[in-house]
Amino acid sequence: MGDLIDDVIVTPLEIILEDNGSVMHALNNSELVNNNFGEAYFSSVNYRNIKAWKCHLRMTSNIIVPIGEIRFVLLDMHNDSKSGQKFFEIFLSKSNYKRLTIPAGIWFGFQGVSKNLNLLLNIADIPHDPDEVRRKKIDEIKYDWSIK
């Protein structure tokens, strides 16, 4: 999956099994970056489909995948002059139940891996603002998205 990129954080989360369901942690206020809650929203991505690439100029994303499986690919631009582009890849799901914190300034994309619903929750530190998002077409950053 490659080395972790600076300031990207992967946090294991707890799942509490109960007789009639389960409780799955996401994020509490002491874990908020800069103590800011901006917005929470869901995003789904269909099987094999890819949502890429975007880069937030100000938003820190805290991403959790409670259903399905989603592949995230992050690109560390700081590193591209020396040794080429440095990617970090991680597959999140209930089986690998972790929170992925992506700071501003990181290009990233994601892909649906399960044939059923693939859903992420993003708890962001600022509310949605289209002016703070940069986008590239998928082919503008080369990556092998094939699913093995």
Add this chain to the structure above:
Amino acid sequence: MGDLIDDVIVTPLEIILEDNGSVMHALNNSELVNNNFGEAYFSSVNYRNIKAWKCHLRMTSNIIVPIGEIRFVLLDMHNDSKSGQKFFEIFLSKSNYKRLTIPAGIWFGFQGVSKNLNLLLNIADIPHDPDEVRRKKIDEIKYDWSIK
């Protein structure tokens, strides 16, 4: 579904369809009660299973159901001397995609309605604190939970 109980709020939420998935709103900071973010967690409930009853002494819950269908039953205790217990019932799902805000002091329970995964997200205004929750056994508040 009965009349709305005082201070319980039902807010329609937006779903934005995209080619490769969708984006589903949950809550932004301007919609937080008292401007407080406490904790976000998921809770799942199996088909026909019931999680009831509980009452938070301090927590306001903001509940969203992105997958499956969950029946919520809320009890207005303020009203029980005059006309008997007053219940409010609502079924939330992606088809009835709304946020249910339950203030402190309301007894409530919920039930899985879909045979597949029934999942709620709660964005609460305080972090989890077992001391601020009161519980009753399901039979201590009579309600017809049968699914038609």
